[in-house]
Amino acid sequence: MKKRTLITAAAIAALGASSLVSTQAMAAQEQFFPMLVYRTGAYAPNGIPFANGMHDYYKLVNARGGINGVKLVVEECETGYATDRGVECYDRLKGKNGGATVFQPLSTGITFALTEKAPGDKIPLITSGYGRSESADGGVFKWNFPLAGTYWTGADVLVQHVAKTLGGMDKLKGKRIALVYHDSPYGKEPIPLLQERSAELGFKLDLLPVSHPGVEQKATWLQVRRNRPDYVFLWGWGVMNSTSIKEAVATGYPREKIYGVWWSGAEPDVKDVGAGAKGYQALAMQHSTGFDAPVVKEILQKVHGKGQGTGPKDEVGQVLYMRGLIAGMFAVEGVRAAQERFGKGKHVTGAQARWGYENLNLTQPKLDALGFKGVVRPLSTSCQDHMGSSHARIQTWDGKTWKITSDWYEADESVLKPMVKAAADKYAASKKLQRRTPADCQS
Amino acid sequence: MFYRENGQFKTSYQSDQQIFPITQDRLGVLAIIAFAFIGVPMIFDEYMMRAILIPFLILSLAALGVNILVGYCGQISLGSGAFMAVGAYAAYNTFVRIDGMPLIVALLSGGFFATLVGIVFGIPSLRVRGLYLSVATLAAQFFCDWAFLRIKWFTGDTASGSVAVSNLQVFGLPVETPVQKYIFCLAVLVVFGLLAKNLVRSAIGREWMAIRDMDVAASVIGIQPMYAKLSAFAVSSFIVGVAGALWGFVHLGSWEPAAFGVERSFQLLFMVILGGMGSIMGSFFGAAFIVILPIFLNQFLPAVGGLVGLEISTAAVSHAEFMIFGALIVWFLIVEPHGLARLWSVGKQKLRIWPFPH
DSSP states (O other), X not given: OHHHHHHHHHHHHHHXXXXXXXXXXXXXXXXXXXXXXXXXXXXXHHHHHHHHHHHHHHHHHHHTTTXXXXXXXXXXXXXXXXXXXXXXXXXXXXXXXXXXOOBOOOSHHHHHHHHHHHHHHTOOEEOTTOSOGGGGBTTTOSSEEOTTOOHHHHHHHHHHHHHHHHTSGGGGTTOEEEEEEETTHHHHTTHHHHHHHHHHHOOEEEEEEEOTTOOOOHHHHHHHHHHOOSEEEEEOOTHHHHHHHHHHHHHTOOXXXXXXXXXXXXXXXXXXXXXXXXXXXXXXXXXXOOTTOHHHHHHIIIIITTTOOSSOGGGTTSHHHHHHHHHHHHHHHHHHHHHHHHOTTSOOOHHHHHHHHHTOEEOHHHHHHHTOTTTSOOEEOOSSBSSXXXXXXXXXXXXXXXXXXXXXXXXXXXXXXXXXXXXXHHHHHHHTOOOOOHHHHHO | OOSOOTTOOOOSHHHHSSSOOSHHHHHHHHHHHHIXXXXXXXXXXXXXXXXXXXXXXXXXXXXXXXXXXXXXXXXXXXXXHHHHHHHHHHHHHHHHHSTTOOHHHHHHHHHHHHHHHHHHHHGGGGTOOTHHHHHHHHHHHHHHHHHHHHOGGGGTTXXXXXXXXXXXXXXXXXXXXXXXXXXXXXXXHHHHHHHHHHHHHSHHHHHHHHHHHOHHHHHHTTOOHHHHHHHHHHHHHHHHHHHHHHIIIIIISEEOGGGGSHHHHHHHHHHHHHHOTTOHHHHHHHHHHHHHHHHHHHHHHHHHHHHTTOOOOHHHHHHHHHHHHHHHHHHHHHHOTTOHHHHHHHHHHHHHHTTOOO
């Protein structure tokens, strides 16, 4: 009897304490940033550093004093890269803590599903470097923000880089490029652009799908060996990347001829193969590793230094960690921009944050102040352009670390623009949507 | 004491043959249905509707279809995910390619095409059975995965193979908000549940069960194995196909073939085994167990951890969810090999004689 009373008392005390904490927290201004993460499953090796980077950045913003005093509240939800669990997480988190500011699904499949739901809930989606390529067209996709790059820009930069190493766009004629891709919406996204480019420039395109999760690729690489393509573009994620590179080593395909997309160019992808992967090149979406970046040093000092780091310390500054960091920065800076208009130091709603993402203007001085010098190029979005920048570089794995080995490239607007517009119009027609009017752009 | 049929005399064949011959059962089920239609939308919030109840209803429908094949006719199938995919994509194509196609007709056409595919892949059941048949039906799964990934026509020539529908309406009423979607799914489930219950009580249902219990003996007493097996495949695939179409149209809104992968087939089979083979009620229990329990664990564990001042990481919660879920499956299978439905009927039996158990 006594024991039970004690337990009850303890439970009541705990409840009281927790409600006290929450009421106190509610008194200050708060901004809720939900995180869809995958720390388990076949894609966890890549999902974990990304999530850690994003989470650490949110912690850093709080350590810096929040967004003009507004503290960030963060909650993670595990999706396992599965679309249905991702949708469940979205529904679970969107109404919590005063309403979600923005969602970053980190999965093209979940992005497709949420693209249908977000407009109804008035919550913007940031899909930095992934998601629907045509969503760069803000005139149709009001709530999607593929900031700093889409798969089409990535594929275009790869084609440009290959042409440059050959000595000109016309040299691509008669060459053979194989696309080894993850057989999902993610891997299929670059195909229309590569087909367009192959028709225009006269190279032959082999499409070699690898089924989820990508640990079985013997047949694919036998085809590579038989067809002997001049170049292989790798569009993998998670375990698929390291398996691909191992298979390339096994079949003796030169690693120097393999180019990965930015999701195939991180430490977990090549570290198991180590020196065998030397010479493998991949896109660097704006950045590569960032061990020397000021923001990383600040995180090591203010977050990891206080024992609050989300992941292991030595991973801070790795490619995917940096990408998580940058995605977090975009999410926060959009809110800061929205605060400029809707009231500094105040909570903004999802719809107001959307305005912020649409009017993002990250100039060099602003980026320097945030500690992103040399990590991100200046980027600005508008009502029509939800991407902001399509710059990318090539990085090479030297056996131990990733090194930037090329100049900046920019995706060819003359090819991309009509494709994006046509695809967005097709989407709008199938949904019976009207293009946004100039008046709508002001809202 | 409260639950006994003493004194309820049947004076006509009709009253003897009704679905729930016991008055308490009948009233109870009617009350549950009424509550589901009226009470649930008032009590539960949007999250419960969208993330838990709608998937539960749709997967119950799919499990019902699989139960007809596996539980009633004894044909183990691992192709249910494929039939769901056929239903979803066939419904999508009819809905998008034909202007002004009503939603219900599109859903039923999904079921119709799933039936055709189901019959084709049911043909091996005439020669092989048991585990061998399950391997043969696995072919359906791989074939459909391949077809929807590779044949662009099925996916509306979209670049990524992901398709989406919107502006759903039935008889002019929109199916957009969670409550509308929930009511729509519930209505479909009630109709199909009633149909299935009546089918398994009828002559054809008895044929299925005869085939399940011993197919040689069944054919000796004049049941055609071909007709019985293929009709089970047809009915099952139809229901599963409609469920697949609902899953795509109503639950996801936008989907890719991975939504109907081989994991889905296994999931549906486990629902039937855990819920109770050869029981309509079991399909609902199985679906509830498989759909709701992982999500419940995923939210319950951090809450419990928070109560004792422990912060559990997202990854740890996810791992714990898998472990506890797996352990519970094993535990239930040991305690009650005939599924949750059997537990239910044991409970009813106990209630009947309560409070005098002898």
